[in-house]
Amino acid sequence: MNAADQSELIRTAQGGDSQAFAQLLANQYDSIYRFAYRWCGNPSDAEDITQLACIKLAQTIAQFRFEAAFSSWLYRLVINCAKDWYKSQNRHQHDNIDHWIEPERAPDQTAENSIYLQQLLGLLDQMAEGFKEAALLVHGEGLSHAEAAAILQVKESTVSWRLHEIRKQLQLLQQQPDGSWELSL
Amino acid sequence: MNKTPMNEDDLKQLLQQQPPAPDAETKARHMAAAMAAFSAQQKPEVENLSTVATPANETCASEKKSNILQGFFQRLRLTRDTNHHGTKPMNTSSFEQRPFWQKPALISGIAASSLAVLAGLTFMQHLMINSDQEELAARIAEQSLSKTVPLIVQEPAAEASVSLQRVEKIAISPKMKAEVQPMALAAPAPMVEEIIVNQPSQEFRDRFEDFKENSVIATSENPVSTFSIDVDTASYSFVRRMLNNGQLPEKDAVRTEEMINYFDYAYPLPRDKKTPFVTYTSVIDSPWKAGNKLIHIGIQGYQLAASEIPQSNLVFLLDVSGSMDEPSKLPLVKQSMSLLLDTLKPDDTIAIAVYAGAAGTVLEPTKVKEKSKILAALNNLQAGGSTAGAEGIALAYQLAEANFNAKGVNRIILATDGDFNVGQTGDEQLQDFVERKREKGIYLSVLGFGQGNYQDAMMQTLAQNGNGTAAYIDTLSEAQKVLVTEATSTLFPIAKDVKIQVEFNPNTVKEYRLIGYETRALNREDFSNDKVDAGEIGAGQRVTAIYEITPVGAQSGLLEDSRYQPKNKVDASNSSEYAFLRLRYKLPSETKSNLIETPIAVARKVKINAEYQQEVNFSIAVAGFAQLLKGSNYAGNFTYDKVIELAQANKGKDEYGYRTEFVQLVRKAKVAQ
Numbered sequence: 001m002n003a004a005d006q007s008e009l010i011r012t013a014q015g016g017d018s019q020a021f022a023q024l025l026a027n028q029y030d031s032i033y034r035f036a037y038r039w040c041g042n043p044s045d046a047e048d049i050t051q052l053a054c055i056k057l058a059q060t061i062a063q064f065r066f067e068a069a070f071s072s073w074l075y076r077l078v079i080n081c082a083k084d085w086y087k088s089q090n091r092h093q094h095d096n097i098d099h100w101i102e103p104e105r106a107p108d109q110t111a112e113n114s115i116y117l118q119q120l121l122g123l124l125d126q127m128a129e130g131f132k133e134a135a136l137l138v139h140g141e142g143l144s145h146a147e148a149a150a151i152l153q154v155k156e157s158t159v160s161w162r163l164h165e166i167r168k169q170l171q172l173l174q175q176q177p178d179g180s181w182e183l184s185l
Numbered sequence: 186m187n188k189t190p191m192n193e194d195d196l197k198q199l200l201q202q203q204p205p206a207p208d209a210e211t212k213a214r215h216m217a218a219a220m221a222a223f224s225a226q227q228k229p230e231v232e233n234l235s236t237v238a239t240p241a242n243e244t245c246a247s248e249k250k251s252n253i254l255q256g257f258f259q260r261l262r263l264t265r266d267t268n269h270h271g272t273k274p275m276n277t278s279s280f281e282q283r284p285f286w287q288k289p290a291l292i293s294g295i296a297a298s299s300l301a302v303l304a305g306l307t308f309m310q311h312l313m314i315n316s317d318q319e320e321l322a323a324r325i326a327e328q329s330l331s332k333t334v335p336l337i338v339q340e341p342a343a344e345a346s347v348s349l350q351r352v353e354k355i356a357i358s359p360k361m362k363a364e365v366q367p368m369a370l371a372a373p374a375p376m377v378e379e380i381i382v383n384q385p386s387q388e389f390r391d392r393f394e395d396f397k398e399n400s401v402i403a404t405s406e407n408p409v410s411t412f413s414i415d416v417d418t419a420s421y422s423f424v425r426r427m428l429n430n431g432q433l434p435e436k437d438a439v440r441t442e443e444m445i446n447y448f449d450y451a452y453p454l455p456r457d458k459k460t461p462f463v464t465y466t467s468v469i470d471s472p473w474k475a476g477n478k479l480i481h482i483g484i485q486g487y488q489l490a491a492s493e494i495p496q497s498n499l500v501f502l503l504d505v506s507g508s509m510d511e512p513s514k515l516p517l518v519k520q521s522m523s524l525l526l527d528t529l530k531p532d533d534t535i536a537i538a539v540y541a542g543a544a545g546t547v548l549e550p551t552k553v554k555e556k557s558k559i560l561a562a563l564n565n566l567q568a569g570g571s572t573a574g575a576e577g578i579a580l581a582y583q584l585a586e587a588n589f590n591a592k593g594v595n596r597i598i599l600a601t602d603g604d605f606n607v608g609q610t611g612d613e614q615l616q617d618f619v620e621r622k623r624e625k626g627i628y629l630s631v632l633g634f635g636q637g638n639y640q641d642a643m644m645q646t647l648a649q650n651g652n653g654t655a656a657y658i659d660t661l662s663e664a665q666k667v668l669v670t671e672a673t674s675t676l677f678p679i680a681k682d683v684k685i686q687v688e689f690n691p692n693t694v695k696e697y698r699l700i701g702y703e704t705r706a707l708n709r710e711d712f713s714n715d716k717v718d719a720g721e722i723g724a725g726q727r728v729t730a731i732y733e734i735t736p737v738g739a740q741s742g743l744l745e746d747s748r749y750q751p752k753n754k755v756d757a758s759n760s761s762e763y764a765f766l767r768l769r770y771k772l773p774s775e776t777k778s779n780l781i782e783t784p785i786a787v788a789r790k791v792k793i794n795a796e797y798q799q800e801v802n803f804s805i806a807v808a809g810f811a812q813l814l815k816g817s818n819y820a821g822n823f824t825y826d827k828v829i830e831l832a833q834a835n836k837g838k839d840e841y842g843y844r845t846e847f848v849q850l851v852r853k854a855k856v857a858q
Contacts, residue, residue, distance in 0.1 A: 016227045018220060025219055029212060037204035046204070047211050054215045058223035117199050139193075140200035167193055 006070060014062050021061065025054060031071075032057075032078055038140045039082045039132075041117040052081040072151045075141075079133055079151075123169065130154070134162040392603075393437035394642040396703040398817055401735075403744050404691045410699055411707040413719030414484070414683045414728045415440075416674075417648065418667070419633055419641065419657035421447035424814065425846075426636060426659040428853040434814065438641065441701030441811035445729050448807065448843055449671075450800040452485035452727055461487040461679045462722070464768060466785045467793060467801055471733055472831060473809060473821030476741030480732040480763060480785055481801045482687075486679050488725035496593030497533045497676055498550070502581035503566065504601035506541045510568035513659070514635040518600045519563050521632065521664035525598075526560070528672040529553045533593075536584045537562055540577025550588040574601065575615055578629075578647075582622045589626075594677055596628040599647065600658075603633060603640025615643075619651040620718075628721070630675065632667070633657040645704065652681060652721055670841065674723030680770040682719040682778065685730060686712045689764045693787060695742050697734045698819060700808050712769060715778050722770070729804045733819065734763065763787055799835045803844065806831040810851055825855040 006027075012020035032053050037046035056077055064073055124132040130152060137148035138159065145163070149156040402410070420443035427434040455463040464484050471477035501522055509515045526535070530553065537548035537559070548562040581597045589595055619629060629651025631644045636659075648655035654675065656667045667675055684707060689697050711717040722728065735742040768781040810828045812820040828851050836844045 013223075018224055018227075021223050022216065022220060025216055029216065030207065033207040033212075034204050038200060043205060043208075047208070047215075050207070050211075051215045051218060054219035055222040058219040058221075059226050061223070062226070117202070120196065120199050135196070136200060139197045142201070166196070170193070170196060 035078050038136050041121045049082045049085050052085055053078045056081055075151045131162050134159050135166055391639040392642050395437055399699045399703055401696050401698045401743050403696050404689045404694045408689045409709050411686045411709050411712045412702045413705045413707055415442050415705045415720050416446055416726050417443050417655045418447040419655045422657035422659045422663050428850050431857055433857045436815050439811055439814045444811040445804050445807050450727050452483045455487050458487055464783050473823035474741055476739040477733055477735050482730045484728040486722045486726045489673055496590055498588050498590040498593055498595045499535050500581045500585045500597045501537045502577055502597055502599045503539045505539045505566050505568045508602055515568045520661055521658055522563055524664055525668040528669050534588055535559055538581045544577040544580040585627045598630050600632045602635040603643045616646050616650045623652050629653040631655040674726040677724045678721045678773050679724050681721045681773055683722050683770040684712050684719045686767040687764050690762050692760045693737055693763050695735045695737045696744050697732050700731045731808050761787055799837050802835040825851050
């Protein structure tokens with residue numbers, strides 16, 4: 001699906017055509033879910049975030065002004081949803097342990113990786129605001145620093161600096177004999 | 186496998202792993218929810234559209250929903266009363282109910298306080314605007330600083346100046362916000378680069394050759410001491426830099442002879458060019474060990490008259506690698522080189538070669554007359570990249586050979602922090618290369634810059650084997666000293682392969698020790714062997730060497746008498762001399778050495794000149810200081826306070842303030858202890 005088709009679809013959806021919107025959402029659903037999963041590292045949270053994002057998309061599609069790429073706009077939307085969702089979760093004093101892994105839904109290998117991903121995301125969460133987004137966009141989604149900067153609405157240099165900081169933090173992580181990563185100070 | 190730090194690849198791998206596919210059922214549920222939201226979103230819009238279509242309805246709706254006369258403006262509404270029973274409340278205070286004499290005060294009070302609020306707001310606004318300006322200016326200054334971290338060697342300076350101009354414009358312009366955006370774009374990713382560049386300097390990686398201090402030698406075992414002269418001054422400048430930072434230098438960085446030879450002792454000049462040196466010797470009591478004596482040897486080189494100064498063919502070989510990108514490095518190099526330019530004659534030629542990742546010629550041999558061209562080439566240089574030093578040196582020799590001046594002085598001046606990390610980087614390989622080139626009559630001088638990654642051993646190797654001197658430039662005033670005040674001695678050699686041999690008289694000297702010159706020691710047989718390389722002396726330069734001796738009969742010696750070797754019978758006929766000094770040198774164009782011989786007498790017949798004595802005493806103060814800094818085993822009961830006392834008493838005229846500075850350094854060393 002090329003860009004022209006996509007913007008045509010968006011325009012139609014903005015006009016109130018629910019068919020077009022359904023088509024658009026079906027196209028984007030997987031990438032929304034993928035990003036949400038990378039954000040939180042487990043399927044159930046990812047689903048919650050995805051739902052939020054879908055509804056948000058429905059409500060705000062009319063506000064998309066074609067000033068930036070649709071994908072950038074969508075990334076920003078999902079990031080905002082994810083942040084909102086986390087805030088609401090923290091308000092409920094959710095214990096991290098019980099939504100860490102759900103082995104019955106994933107093969108072993110994935111479950112193990114999921115643990116490491118959780119650890120990594122935990123580390124990124126501990127860093128200041130904006131670091132996690134930068135890492136996910138550049139390393140996870142494979143965007144360039146400039147693209148990530150456009151999405152996060154910061155300067156490119158800021159993204160580069162954040163990634164550099166993350167790299168420095170990672171140096172402190174030591175791989176344990178059992179393959180897990182642990183913070184060594 | 187275990188205990189490896191996590192790296193970026195692990196990070197990527199973790200972040201990029203494909204998440205499990207979304208559950209189809211959930212997906213359907215989400216889609217439905219979204220669709221519901223979407224249609225809910227569309228409905229009010231549809232309603233709105235219908236209201237636009239019927240303007241009559243609209244006015245009515247707007248009247249109904251009017252919220253203009255609400256809240257504060259409530260009293261302006263067209264209602265009869267604020268309460269519903271049409272009476273005026275008695276107990277609520279209102280303006281009308283005030284006694285009439287209170288009304289003016291109330292009104293003026295309200296007026297005054299509203300004025301105060303207005304003034305306060307204006308003031309706050311002013312503050313906010315100004316702070317914005319300051320912050321912006323600071324940020325822009327930072328960015329333009331980091332902008333001078335380009336990666337290309339020959340990038341024109343024009344771009345940098347453009348961005349500077351832009352900075353000025355922004356700082357003045359009232360329409361700041363509009364200008365900020367392009368500026369921010371003009372400085373891509375400055376922070377990361379800055380961090381990466383700065384990191385190495387935090388480490389302490391200065392490299393010095395290890396050496397052990399000369400020890401005490403019994404005259405009966407080895408009466409002959411041989412060494413090459415050393416007119417380098419690098420060690421003193423480096424030590425000064427460290428002390429000025431409040432740190433004691435590492436012991437190997439302190440080379441006593443270079444500390445001593447830093448100062449311009451006013452030994453009387455030789456009369457003519459034929460014998461380019463005069464030697465002066467004197468014997469005085471050791472200030473740090475009672476009973477011991479110091480033999481002070483001063484050598485003064487011939488000073489060239491202005492008319493005698495030969496033409497020079499200089500090649501500046503400048504290190505512009507990334508490691509040179511510090512205020513105390515490349516900018517100082519440029520300033521130093523332009524200083525040197527002023528001391529040259531119009532007919533002299535200059536070429537500039539640089540090296541970073543690769544070596545290149547920046548300026549073909551150019552007459553000093555075309556000064557603006559040379560300066561322009563110098564100022565265009567920017568630092569970045571790795572360091573292919575060996576390649577640079579080869580290129581510089583090529584340039585010097587291409588423009589070889591048989592009558593003049595051909596010299597390469599290498600300015601670097603000594604970090605050669607690309608190409609033949611071993612000290613020894615480079616040494617071989619430089620040695621081979623030396624035979625062709627091209628001198629190599631080394632100017633060291635910077636700190637944190639200073640490769641002193643490499644610089645020494647290059648300068649010693651390239652028939653040159655090594656100086657360390659820590660400040661612009663040091664550049665002034667080396668390249669302007671002492672330009673003739675830096676540039677024009679009057680003798681090469683200068684060696685000193687002292688034979689001690691076993692009848693009068695029990696044991697001796699050479700202070701400093703550890704890295705310059707020669708074998709006894711090297712002295713008369715003209716094939717063996719040694720140090721050079723420039724025009725007007727002076728060299729000082731000091732021996733500490735224990736005379737026969739004194740109790741201050743460190744060595745025990747041998748039980749088995751026959752005791753030396755004191756030969757009365759031969760006991761008027763402590764030692765015999767031999768000095769060998771070659772004139773710059775010659776290959777055969779000349780010999781100067783001077784006996785060092787026990788008792789001096791001629792009265793010592795007070796000025797000369799003062800110079801001797803000062804050099805001994807410096808030697809004592811160097812020994813203390815090195816933590817020498819032979820420093821005796823000398824202290825920093827005694828160094829200060831001795832130096833203060835013998836400061837002399839001190840035209841350039843070097844000796845005053847020395848006293849300050851001793852004080853700093855005392856504090857840094």
